[in-house]
Every structure is written in structure tokens, then in C-alpha cells.
Amino acid sequence: MQKTPLAKAVSAVLAVLIFVSILFPIAWMVMAGFKGKTEVLRSPFQFFPDTWNPRNYNAIIHDHQFVRAMIVTFIGAVVFTLLSLFVNSLAAYAFARLEFSFKRFWWVFCITPLFIPMMAILLTSFVVVAKLHMLNTFAVLIIPGVASSFTMFFLRQFYLSYPAATEEAALIDGANRWQIFLRIFLPQSKAPFVVMGTVSFLAYWNSYIWPVLTITDPNLTQIMQVLGNFRSERGNDWGLLMAGSSIAAMPTVILLLIFQRYIVNGVRIAGMK
């Protein structure tokens, strides 16, 4: 399609406008982190701070509660992501490539949770972990969410599309199913692992209600707990809150930017079903 210079200019301006308005709330958060207590709510609106004062950012990265929560949440998110990929890819491989008795039943069993709304099981899951004496442990943050029907389904779609020839050749050469999974399928799973790994990391990092229900130990407090309860615990210190929020948003945005190619295509796969 040929475009006139005018059409080109209009679409360039539109693209910039869209870019700016989508990112505005994030930019506003970062800017608010540089502003003083009265400056942050000053009318008329002024985007850039009077002076680039890193005071809030300095204060928050020396705040013990905040730093501890960042570290603890990061470790939890990494462990969670690895466990989730391991558990779900094993099941995904079995459902995609193996024949076994009652396969249909186990498939329905593993995929049904996709259709169960979170709230229907949230409250009794809390009762269950309380009975298992898991409250205020690292395990309660990680284990209950590891098995994910969505991740398993996504990985299974990938393994289904994988050509059978290599696998058959390996079987004839005497490899067993575990070796095939570990040596052939895992090394080929980079793309779906990146997509689902990012999804798992984000789910853990951004979770709020589950830690609020299960964690009261300050040593295990998660980052979103700190920021979600910030205003009720520390009052409306907007500059400090927004500085903390900017830092807490960084890992998720960085992950997206690093893996953008995989993730944008991953959306495509998920949308097609």
C-alpha cells in the first residue's frame, strides 16, 4: 500500500501519542519518586521535578523492610518459576507424547483447574495450608501454585507440534523416555519455557492476596505486601511509595524487554488455542 507523506506524518504523530499515553502512568510513577512531599501533588501539573532529587530512591533502597522484601520475593519467584517449569513440562511431555492407561481421565483432571475461579478455592486452600502447618513458611508461598494447568497446556501444545522422527530414532537407539525428555525435548523448549517462565515469575512477583493471607512473619513479607499496605502503615508519603513502586516494577519490565520477541509471539500461540 502506498502512503502519502501526509498520511505518514499523521500515523507517526498518532504512534507517538499512543506510546506516550500508554506509558504515562509508569512515567508519572517514576517522576513522583523524584519529587518532594508537596511537589508531588502540586497543581498546575508539572511533569518533570523541579530538581532531580534522588532522596526518595535513596531512602527506599536503604529501607530494611523494602530491601528484605525485594530479596525474599526475588528468591521465591526464581524457585517458583523453576519448579513450575519442571513439574508442568514433565506432565506436558507425558500428555503430548506418551500413551498410557486412563490418559483421558488424567487429562481432564489436570485441565479442569483452568475453569475453576480462584475465589472458589482460595479460602479453603488457606484452611488446608493452615492445617498442614505451612503458614509463614517459604513453602506456602511457592508450592500451592506450582502445578499450573495453563502452563502445562501451553507446553503440551508445543510438544504436540514437535516432529516425531527424532524421538523414534532415539527410541530405536535405545534411549528411554526420560533421556528423550531431558536430552531432546528440554533443550528444544527454550521459546515456550521463556514465555511460561516469564508468566510464572510475574504471577509470583505480583501476587498480593495469597501472601497477605498466609504470611505475617516480617522476614518472609513479600514485596507487594509492603507496597500494598504502604499507605495504611506509613501514611501518604507519595514520593517514597512511588520510588519503591518504580523499583519493584523494574524486574517485570526488564524481563519483558529482554524476552519481548518470545513473549509477543507467545501471546499469539495462547490466543489461537
Next chain:
Amino acid sequence: MSVISNNKVVPAWSSLAERRALRRRARRKGNLQRSNLTAYLMIAPMVILLAIFVIYPLGYAVWLSGHRISFYKPAVWVGLDFYRFVLTDPQFWHSLRVGLTYSAIVVPTGLVIALLLASFIKTLSTGVASVLKVTVYIPAVIASVLTANIFVLIYQDQGIANWFVGLFGISPVAWLNDPSIALPAVAVPGLWLGFGISTLILLAAMLDIPSSYYESASLDGANAFQTMRYITLPLLRNVFVFLAITGFTLSLQEFLLPLIMTQGGPVDRTLTPNLFIINSFRDSTPYATSFSLAAALLLFVVLGSISLIIFKAISSVKAVDG
């Protein structure tokens, strides 16, 4: 170690082809038997975890919602009493109305924004398009908790929302404290968090439409609106059904934004169903657990049936396949 375990005595007179077929059959049988143990070991971690943390809690919820429990006495079966309490609680119905209103704001608006953005991105050159694709995804990775706080800041009395409406001569609005505005105000961050993924899914679907369709349309002199109306939209019907249903089920379950932004206020105007359930669960009145579980399971049923109605309604007109 060989996978081929053919111990059968093969008559010498059998042809090579027959022997091959036998061996193949034996191999397949061997695999099937070996696979049982391997496959069960492979799905075991997932099955066990789902059993403990999804299936059992669901069954337990169903059981608890029919029983009155206390510390000292054995549980008493009360049938559907708690469901009756929930269904006669005006606050439950109110929260359902709030939830449906919230969905009615977020889902159609989100779809229109996604459609406009996707159509626009489709016309751009590859470089600019890929920048915008990542840009629309960025809000989706920001935590709800952070977004809620950012928008509370934006909605402050001296915040930028009021500065902005001031440009049009409108006097300052109490965004989160005005009963008639609070819910739409909470819906804005909800939209911001959700439109990106729909945009990318729609864009992917649009790129799958063969360009020959558009070429013949332009040969026939169709304008942009006609092309959208008669080619793009009908071909995207299935994707719209998918996005509308997932959008609806997700938005009806929203509670984090109102929990952080308004705690359900003012006068319960942002009390979504899940927020109502969490509040009842945290309530210290007796049998709060059974009551909130009954409400959660009822919502489950409502969600399921409305999704089904939407699905039927949108797909009743036969979908056109590209």
C-alpha cells in the same frame, strides 16, 4: 539397552515383511507397557499438587458450605441454608450488580480500544509496529497493587486527573469518593492493565487474514469502514468471542483494584463480588467461612452460566472461517 524386546520365536519360513511387522507390533506393545510407569511418574507431581491444592480445597469448600462448624461440636449438616442466607443478603446482590457494571464498562471499552490499536499497528512499518507491540504489553506486566497506587495518586484532589478536567473548565472531582464516579474511576486502571494482551491477540488474528481479501475489496472500491465492517470484523468473530468471555470472567472476578483503591467504598459502590466474599471471610461473625464459601461457589455458577450465555449469543450467528 534395547527398546525392541521381541522374544517370540519367528518361524524361519515367514517372509521378511511379516517378521518386520511382528517386530513392530511387539515394539509398540512394549512401549505402551513401559510408558505406563514412566507416564505416571511424569504426571505424578502435577496430579498430586493439583489434588492437594485445587481439587481437595474445592471439594472441601462444597462440603463446608453445607455444614455449620464450630470448635467444640461436630459439624452439623445444614443443607442449603448458607446458600439461602447468601441469596437473601441484599449486599450479595448489590456486589453482583457492581461486578456486572464493572465488566460492562471494562470489557466492551477494552475490546474497542484493542480493535482500534490493532488496526492502527497493522498499518505501521515493521520497526515502529514492533516498538508499539512491546509498549502495549508493558502495562500487563505491572502489578495491580502498583497500578492501584499510581491511580490513587492520579485521582488525588490536587492530582493530575483534576488538573486535566480543569482544562475543560470542569471543577475538581472527588474521583474515588463520589459514589457515581468511583466505579468508572476504578475501571480505568483495570482497562489500562488489560487492553495490551487483547490488542496483541487481535493483531495476530488480523495478520492471519489473507491480504488477497483486502486487495479484492479495494479493487471493488470498498472504503476503510466497509473493509472493516464486511471483512475484518466477520473474520475476527471467533477471536472476539474468546476475548469477550475471558475478559468477562476475569473482570467479574476483579477485587484487587477496589481493595487497594477504595476498600469497596464509597457506600459499597465498588464492592465487587470477590471483595464481598473476602470481606465476609475476614468477618468475625460465626460461620463466616461457610457463608463466604457458599457465596464463592454461587459466583462460580453465575460466572459459568453467563459465560455460556455470552458464548451462545455471540456464536449463534455462524462464524465465518477464513
